[in-house]
Amino acid sequence: MWNIFLSLALFSMAVAKVDYTGYRVFRVHPTPEKLITIKALVDEYDLDVWSDYRHKGDFMDFMVSPRIQSLVKDRMTHFGISYETFIEDVGSLAKVRDIPPLDQDVDAGNAFNYEQYHTLDEINDWMDALVAEHTSVSKMSIGKSFEDRDIFALKFGTGQERSFVINCGIHSREWVSPSTCILTAKTLAETNDATLINLLNNLAIYIIPSANPDGYVYTWTDDRMWRKTRNTDTKGICDGVDPNRNFDSHFGGEGSSSNGCSDAYHGPSAFSETETQAQRDIVMSIGNVKGYIDIHAYSQLWMIPYGYTTDPCADNATLTTIAVDGVNAIQAVHGKTYEAGPIATVIYVASGSSADYMYDVAQVKCSFAAELRDRGRYGFLLPEDQIQPTFEETFPALLVIANAIVDGTCD
Numbered sequence: 001m002w003n004i005f006l007s008l009a010l011f012s013m014a015v016a017k018v019d020y021t022g023y024r025v026f027r028v029h030p031t032p033e034k035l036i037t038i039k040a041l042v043d044e045y046d047l048d049v050w051s052d053y054r055h056k057g058d059f060m061d062f063m064v065s066p067r068i069q070s071l072v073k074d075r076m077t078h079f080g081i082s083y084e085t086f087i088e089d090v091g092s093l094a095k096v097r098d099i100p101p102l103d104q105d106v107d108a109g110n111a112f113n114y115e116q117y118h119t120l121d122e123i124n125d126w127m128d129a130l131v132a133e134h135t136s137v138s139k140m141s142i143g144k145s146f147e148d149r150d151i152f153a154l155k156f157g158t159g160q161e162r163s164f165v166i167n168c169g170i171h172s173r174e175w176v177s178p179s180t181c182i183l184t185a186k187t188l189a190e191t192n193d194a195t196l197i198n199l200l201n202n203l204a205i206y207i208i209p210s211a212n213p214d215g216y217v218y219t220w221t222d223d224r225m226w227r228k229t230r231n232t233d234t235k236g237i238c239d240g241v242d243p244n245r246n247f248d249s250h251f252g253g254e255g256s257s258s259n260g261c262s263d264a265y266h267g268p269s270a271f272s273e274t275e276t277q278a279q280r281d282i283v284m285s286i287g288n289v290k291g292y293i294d295i296h297a298y299s300q301l302w303m304i305p306y307g308y309t310t311d312p313c314a315d316n317a318t319l320t321t322i323a324v325d326g327v328n329a330i331q332a333v334h335g336k337t338y339e340a341g342p343i344a345t346v347i348y349v350a351s352g353s354s355a356d357y358m359y360d361v362a363q364v365k366c367s368f369a370a371e372l373r374d375r376g377r378y379g380f381l382l383p384e385d386q387i388q389p390t391f392e393e394t395f396p397a398l399l400v401i402a403n404a405i406v407d408g409t410c411d
């Protein structure tokens, strides 16, 4: 009987899901004048921008529902804007496997498949199994989400003097980010490599696999393209806050939105979100954090502060060297080209971001933000066969930062 109820519950969840069948992602290469027209179209039709225009010669990707596709195409043609259909059918790529019934949860120790994307329950089970199997790994809750889920961090290494915080999944639809944190944690837990063991003797590494658990659950149950938190208390007509505009560093400035329906909505106040409070609190409470990286997807970027201004930060030269070494390390693995540089220069001006806050306020000298694979072919819907290679190339770049922390470069 319970199974029937469970099936009905799952069935009704499935019905409630946003169906992306027929949604297309268009790519445009606008001139500066045409860019204004495109931005107006985006605002008018509330289009979901997957990759924003960054600099002269750049492209812009946005998703259009079937209902307004011919309208938007007509408008682009009318204004002389050429476009290509970059993703023909978002729905066919957005299909996720069914969420396993609760009583059939993957038992992480036995059957955790590292080449798949996982539900939050599976990730939490896996964390428990990892901690049970490796006495060197510990787990802590660093705070609660809006819907009262624990946000967990895993701790590796015995170094007392310096720490490195690796954050994943703050934007919930960027699924390859948690997967990369999971594989990083597995690798650190299981390593027999003398160099890596030596590193962990001199450093504590904290990994947060799912920094926005409500949003992540929502991407599985309701809307694969959900980016923000699930805060329903924002007094607006739309739910959620962009956590990466919610930090108390130039809060509400350029590159963040006061429109509650925008995917870049900064929230009612700095640190209105418990999820961003958790980030702040763990870094502040550890006390000796010298390195921080907030891992996103997509676009293949390895970035340093600032986001709020194109002015270079005080440690621009040092951080640029670490970032360039990082992208070289990435390229050496599978040949993927990443771009290194300040957030405001390589993406766009964005205020209230985690990387700026950690650098300016929390005094974490080696503060980074990354965008992993790809460059838009699949965007947020990166196929599962790219999970492992994405991790393989990201890991050496994380080690570049870890080594810089250990050798005192980040003090």
Ligand code: ZN
Pocket (backbone or CB within 6 Å): 171, 174, 296, 297
């Ligand atoms: Zn992101």
